[in-house]
Amino acid sequence: MALIIHVVKAGDSLYSISRRYGIPVSRIASDNGIDISDTLVIGQTIVILTGTRQHTVKAGESLFSIARQYGTTVASIQAANRITNPAVINPGMVLTIPSGTEKLGAISINGYSFPVIKPDVLGKTLPYLTYLSIFSYEVKPDGSIGTLNDGPLINAAREAKVAPLMVITNIQEGGGFSSDLARTILTNENIQDRLIANVINNMRTKNYTGLDVDFEYVYPQNREDYNNFLRKLRSRLKPLGYSLTTALAPKISADQKGLLYEAHDYPVHGALTDHVILMTYEWGFTFGPPMAVAPINEVRKVLSYAVSAIPRQKIFMGIPNYGYNWVLPYVPGSRATVVSNTGAVDLARREGAVIKYDQKSQAPFFNYYDDKGKQHVVWFDDARSIEAKIRLINQYNLGGASYWTIGRYFPQNWLVVSSLYDIRKVI
Numbered sequence: 001m002a003l004i005i006h007v008v009k010a011g012d013s014l015y016s017i018s019r020r021y022g023i024p025v026s027r028i029a030s031d032n033g034i035d036i037s038d039t040l041v042i043g044q045t046i047v048i049l050t051g052t053r054q055h056t057v058k059a060g061e062s063l064f065s066i067a068r069q070y071g072t073t074v075a076s077i078q079a080a081n082r083i084t085n086p087a088v089i090n091p092g093m094v095l096t097i098p099s100g101t102e103k104l105g106a107i108s109i110n111g112y113s114f115p116v117i118k119p120d121v122l123g124k125t126l127p128y129l130t131y132l133s134i135f136s137y138e139v140k141p142d143g144s145i146g147t148l149n150d151g152p153l154i155n156a157a158r159e160a161k162v163a164p165l166m167v168i169t170n171i172q173e174g175g176g177f178s179s180d181l182a183r184t185i186l187t188n189e190n191i192q193d194r195l196i197a198n199v200i201n202n203m204r205t206k207n208y209t210g211l212d213v214d215f216e217y218v219y220p221q222n223r224e225d226y227n228n229f230l231r232k233l234r235s236r237l238k239p240l241g242y243s244l245t246t247a248l249a250p251k252i253s254a255d256q257k258g259l260l261y262e263a264h265d266y267p268v269h270g271a272l273t274d275h276v277i278l279m280t281y282e283w284g285f286t287f288g289p290p291m292a293v294a295p296i297n298e299v300r301k302v303l304s305y306a307v308s309a310i311p312r313q314k315i316f317m318g319i320p321n322y323g324y325n326w327v328l329p330y331v332p333g334s335r336a337t338v339v340s341n342t343g344a345v346d347l348a349r350r351e352g353a354v355i356k357y358d359q360k361s362q363a364p365f366f367n368y369y370d371d372k373g374k375q376h377v378v379w380f381d382d383a384r385s386i387e388a389k390i391r392l393i394n395q396y397n398l399g400g401a402s403y404w405t406i407g408r409y410f411p412q413n414w415l416v417v418s419s420l421y422d423i424r425k426v427i
Contacts, residue, residue, distance in 0.1 A: 002098075003419035004048040004071045005383045007357075008040045021048045033342060033411040041348045043355025043364065045383040047415045057093040062086075070097045106422040107393055108400035110165070110245075110277060110316055114407060115149045121409045122153065126160035128414045130400065130424045133212045133245075136167040137202070141184045143194030145202065146173070154206055161425045163209040165245060168199060170215045177216040179259065186218070186225035196236050203242060209427060210243030210274070218263035227268045234272045243274040250280045250302040250318075254309065270310030277402040278306055281320035286336050290326040290377045294319065295361030296388050303396050316402040319389055321410055323380025328367075340408040344380035355382075362388040383412040390417055400424070 006017055014036060018025040029036045032046055040046075055066060063074045063086045074086055080098045083089070108130040113122065115134065126132070134153050138146040145168065157164040170185065172178040185191055199211060211233070218226050230246065237244050246269050249260045256262070269276050280299045284291040299317070306315055323344050324336040339347065344366075348355055351368035358365060365379045381389075393401060401417075417423075 002050045002071060003387075003416065004050065005387065005416075006046040006048055007384070008042055008044045008046060010042055012040055014040065014046075017046055017048070021050060022053055023048055023050060031411065031415060033409070039349060041345055041353070041355055043357065043366070044345050044348070045364075045412065047383045047412045049415060049419065053097040055095045055097050057089050057091050057095060059091045061089070061091075063089060066095065066097070072098060103422060104391070104394040104420050106424050107398075108275070108316065108424045108426075109417070110275075110400070110402035111406035112167075112402070112404050113153060114405065115153060117153070117405075117407050119152075119156070121407065122156055123160075124409055125406045125414070126157060126162050128418060128423055129157075129160075129162045129406075130426055131163045131165050131210075131245075132157040133165040133167050133402075135405070136169040136171065136214065137199075138171045138173060139168055139181070139185055139195055140173075141181060141191070143185070143191040143198065145195070145198050150206060154208065158207065158427065161427055163243075163427045164207070165210050165212040165243070166199065166203050166206070166208040167212045167214055168195075170218070179217045179219050182215050182218045182226075183222050186222050186229050192229055192232060196233060200236065200240065200242075208242070210245060211237060212245040212247065212277070214247040216247070216249070217259050220259070220262035223263040223265055226263050227265055227272075230269065230272045244272065245275045245277060246273050247277045247279055248306075250278055250299075252301040252305050254305075266306060266309035270314060273314065275314050275316055275399060276306075276310055277316045278302055278318050279404070280318040281404065284324055284336075284379050286324070286338075287333060288336075289330050289332075290324070290328070290336070290379060292358065292361040292363035292365070292379050292385075293323060293381075294389065295363060296385075296392070297360055297362075299389065299392065303392060303398070307396055307398075312397045313399040315396075315398045316400045317389070317393060317396075317398055318402050318404060319386070320381070321403050321405060321408055321413070323378060325376055325378045328375040328377055339378060339380060341380050341382065341410045341413070342408070344378050345382075347378065357384060381410075381413070383416050386413050386416045387420070390420060393421070 014025045067074045080096045110131040111129045112133045134150045154164045170182040281294040284293045323339045326336045353366040353368040355366045363385045364382045
């Protein structure tokens with residue numbers, strides 16, 4: 001199938017787009033999760049998946065302009081039509097346009113999910129996943145672990161040939177990530193042994209395939225303690241056939257300062273684990289100034305450092321599945337609200353906003369005024385920004401991607417991903 005990303009212009013409708021590409025309105029709407037009765041938003045993306053098409057050459061067209069229109073290459077059109085001289089095409093000629101999107105190879109996709117995910121969303125997403133990381137078992141100061149209603153997700157994952165991963169976190173009960181809790185675990189051998197025994201027992205009982213360790217805000221002085229904990233985990237899990245994954249803060253250098261970064265030792269994690277998940281998101285965040293959640297220029301900086309320290313095929317690039325809505329002017333400490341990527345387009349439609357696209361960050365955004373006269377800016381992801389991000393996997397020769405989270409179904413994302421890559425299955 002060929003992947004075409006159509007950006008809606010003034011006057012476009014599903015009907016006019018359908019006529020242009022020769023794809024039924026019902027299929028375009030279904031593929032993109034659009035209600036046929038909805039008006040389109042200027043700047044909105046529509047993903048078109050096509051097979052071989054016919055194009056009648058119009059006056060003034062060239063093979064180059066036709067290739068751009070269909071997202072293919074001049075060489076591909078030449079080959080499909082046995083054209084020896086690309087300069088000689090005449091109005092009225094009927095050209096065969098090949099279904100031109102070439103797959104870039106096979107990748108692994110991890111999706112984080114909370115147990116409360118809607119079954120239909122889970123069911124629609126699992127075909128695109130290699131791993132399902134179920135979030136999360138909170139570790140306790142004595143080495144015990146919390147409980148999680150993960151049985152239904154594990155069963156659904158295995159039925160779809162998706163490997164379920166148990167996630168452990170240093171999240172304090174009723175709070176956030178705790179540096180003190182991590183220190184308690186990482187500096188006491190007996191507590192670690194108890195924790196590892198509990199983890200292995202849980203993975204065995206629940207039928208998990210591996211462990212995903214997401215310890216964040218670890219004190220810098222506990223960096224080597226964390227490394228030693230991973231060494232111990234590796235030695236216990238590998239003989240039992242369990243995989244080991246860790247989540248890493250998005251560092252751009254080995255000596256990057258800050259509580260989020262310093263204890264995450266990229267070379268050691270790269271050596272000990274089967275995969276690392278780079279949390280390449282949250283540049284735009286709840287209490288921060290308005291900007292793209294995962295600007296591609298910033299993501300590239302993280303990947304450039306990561307591939308210098310970690311085997312490339314072990315790296316899963318993090319992709320956010322959400323955006324934020326800020327009130328302007330931004331006041332430090334004020335709170336943005338989370339929006340889904342499909343919800344952002346719905347909001348733009350309701351407010352009569354025009355969606356723009358920022359080339360530097362490769363992300364869409366729009367502005368509007370609310371009922372109280374306050375201006376807002378919304379940053380989110382669309383098919384263009386997903387394609388830009390997902391192509392980095394091929395450019396950097398990474399192992400795959402990891403989504404935080406899969407709780408909101410975003411159909412355009414999966415159309416783009418499955419058009420460009422085959423998804424690995426490991427069970």
